[in-house]
Amino acid sequence: MFKRLLIANRGEIALRIIRACRELDIAPVCVYSQADAGAPWLEQADQSLCIGPGPSKDSYLRIDRIIAAAEVGRADAIHPGYGFLSENSHFAEVCRDSGFEFVGPSPEAMHLLGDKVNCKRLARQAGTPVFPGTDGGIEDIEEAVKVAAEIGYPVIVKAAGGGGGRGMRIARDETGLREGIEAARQEAAAAFGNPMVYVEKYLEHARHFEVQVIGDKHGHAVHLFERDCSSQRRHQKLIEEAPAPGVDHAKRLKVCEASAELIRQAKYAGAATCEFLMDRDQNFYMLEVNTRVQVEHPISEAITGIDIVKTGIRVAAGEPLPMKQSDISINGHAIELRVNAEDPARNFMPQAGLIETFVPPGGMGIRVDTHARAGYRIPANYDSMIGKLIVHAPDRETCIKRCLQALREFKIGPMRSTLPLYERLLQEAPFVEATHDIKWVERLQDADRKK
Numbered sequence: 275m276f277k278r279l280l281i282a283n284r285g286e287i288a289l290r291i292i293r294a295c296r297e298l299d300i301a302p303v304c305v306y307s308q309a310d311a312g313a314p315w316l317e318q319a320d321q322s323l324c325i326g327p328g329p330s331k332d333s334y335l336r337i338d339r340i341i342a343a344a345e346v347g348r349a350d351a352i353h354p355g356y357g358f359l360s361e362n363s364h365f366a367e368v369c370r371d372s373g374f375e376f377v378g379p380s381p382e383a384m385h386l387l388g389d390k391v392n393c394k395r396l397a398r399q400a401g402t403p404v405f406p407g408t409d410g411g412i413e414d415i416e417e418a419v420k421v422a423a424e425i426g427y428p429v430i431v432k433a434a435g436g437g438g439g440r441g442m443r444i445a446r447d448e449t450g451l452r453e454g455i456e457a458a459r460q461e462a463a464a465a466f467g468n469p470m471v472y473v474e475k476y477l478e479h480a481r482h483f484e485v486q487v488i489g490d491k492h493g494h495a496v497h498l499f500e501r502d503c504s505s506q507r508r509h510q511k512l513i514e515e516a517p518a519p520g521v522d523h524a525k526r527l528k529v530c531e532a533s534a535e536l537i538r539q540a541k542y543a544g545a546a547t548c549e550f551l552m553d554r555d556q557n558f559y560m561l562e563v564n565t566r567v568q569v570e571h572p573i574s575e576a577i578t579g580i581d582i583v584k585t586g587i588r589v590a591a592g593e594p595l596p597m598k599q600s601d602i603s604i605n606g607h608a609i610e611l612r613v614n615a616e617d618p619a620r621n622f623m624p625q626a627g628l629i630e631t632f633v634p635p636g637g638m639g640i641r642v643d644t645h646a647r648a649g650y651r652i653p654a655n656y657d658s659m660i661g662k663l664i665v666h667a668p669d670r671e672t673c674i675k676r677c678l679q680a681l682r683e684f685k686i687g688p689m690r691s692t693l694p695l696y697e698r699l700l701q702e703a704p705f706v707e708a709t710h711d712i713k714w715v716e717r718l719q720d721a722d723r724k725k
Contacts, residue, residue, distance in 0.1 A: 275591050276300050276350040276375065278320075282340045283355030286645045286661055287567075289315040291353050294583040303347035305340060307333035309653040315645045321347050328655040334358045337365050341372050351375035351590060357657065360566040361388055377590040379565050383542040387563040391434045391472055397560050400536040402548070403529070405559040407474025415455055418473050422451055425475050431455050433462035434470040441465060442509075444476055475559070479711045480551040482506065483518055483558065485533035486574040488585055490595045491543045497530040498574045498582070499604055505699060507622070507715050512692065513699065514570040515609045516577050519670055519708035522556055529558045534599070536563070545571070545586045551712075569612065569662070572643060576608035576666040607670040609677050613644065613661040615652050617690035625689035626654035635683035639666040639676055642684075652689070660691075674700055 304319040309328030326333035354360035433441025441462035443454030463469035489495035505513035533548035644661025667673035704710035
């Protein structure tokens with residue numbers, strides 16, 4: 275096992291990794307930017323090293339400075355968390371070449387699954403359901419037009435090397451497709467340094483379904499069942515729950531098992547998430563594989579009792595998975611609400627500044643993962659998520675009730691947050707009845723604006 279681990283991240287995920295390190299008797303070493311100097315999570319580290327100014331490009335995205343910090347901190351391994359460099363295969367390769375174990379997949383596996391075109395090809399081999407569309411990146415627009423005509427409009431143009439909604443265009447006819455390909459190429463080149471795009475079928479009313487998987491360096495992999503992430507806006511998740519409500523048990527297991535097989539074939543070691551869209555007939559189509567721990571991993575931990583972060587560190591150290599698939603079962607229901615310092619009434623405008631009031635909820639089945647507290651100043655440089663409310667209960671109905679009570683107790687001020695929005699969404703019929711899809715929150719907001 276590692277003696278010292280450098281955490282190449284910040285905020286709640288840095289604190290989450292610190293806690294896992296403590297249970298494994300590993301000394302955690304943190305890096306931080308000038309904007310994060312004196313931040314609460316740094317108090318829990320054995321050593322903290324400044325790696326540059328506030329902007330991410332000058333600190334958390336500087337591979338050379340992170341490697342230098344690992345050397346100064348005498349680390350054995352580097353954990354990237356999520357975001358920043360977590361899905362950068364070059365960073366994983368530099369870690370390896372510099373003598374540090376990367377807590378995550380090998381650069382080869384990350385590159386294979388991180389590129390959506392290559393991932394789609396491997397998924398077909400593994401029996402994982404994928405969208406009909408182009409076989410690879412678009413080189414000839416006329417060929418894309420032909421494929422779109424065969425599978426039927428609407429279609430979606432996607433960046434091969436990206437995510438987060440960037441490099442994507444929906445096309446409802448040939449003119450829209452031609453324009454969308456050019457626009458998506460330009461956006462993908464600017465955002466990801468890779469202009470390659472591809473075309474696949476677009477689902478009008480889809481749910482977002484994802485499978486938590488984890489593999490080791492000995493060729494073993496298991497799934498930790500699935501999550502529903504359909505409550506989102508502009509491709510950014512708001513509410514996640516596990517297991518996905520209202521899904522046929524046999525279909526669920528088939529997709530989960532195919533996801534585990536996919537990462538086995540990729541020789542993948544570490545935590546990953548296979549993401550799908552599900553249509554109204556519960557047909558599944560794979561979107562991508564996220565080659566890192568996910569923001570919403572705690573709800574999979576809640577229903578299975580498996581510590582995903584600790585397991586990922588053990589796997590990186592060369593240990594085999596401590597469980598077989600037959601050992602894993604679902605216990606109850608869990609919901610995660612992303613706590614963002616944003617004003618939903620003002621188009622989710624970020625709310626940087628000093629937190630004067632921060633009172634987290636408590637009670638049976640309540641977990642709050644956060645780096646924030648009263649007196650903490652939210653910097654304007656980074657993502658506005660300041661925590662996650664995770665609620666676990668024996669069943670979904672009770673879980674929703676516990677969420678609502680927790681939201682009533684949770685106090686953050688003076689800045690606005692997404693907490694009041696969740697109190698409303700959890701009581702809306704589409705969510706309660708599990709008839710929601712990935713556009714339901716946006717439709718609700720559009721209806722509000724028309725009133």
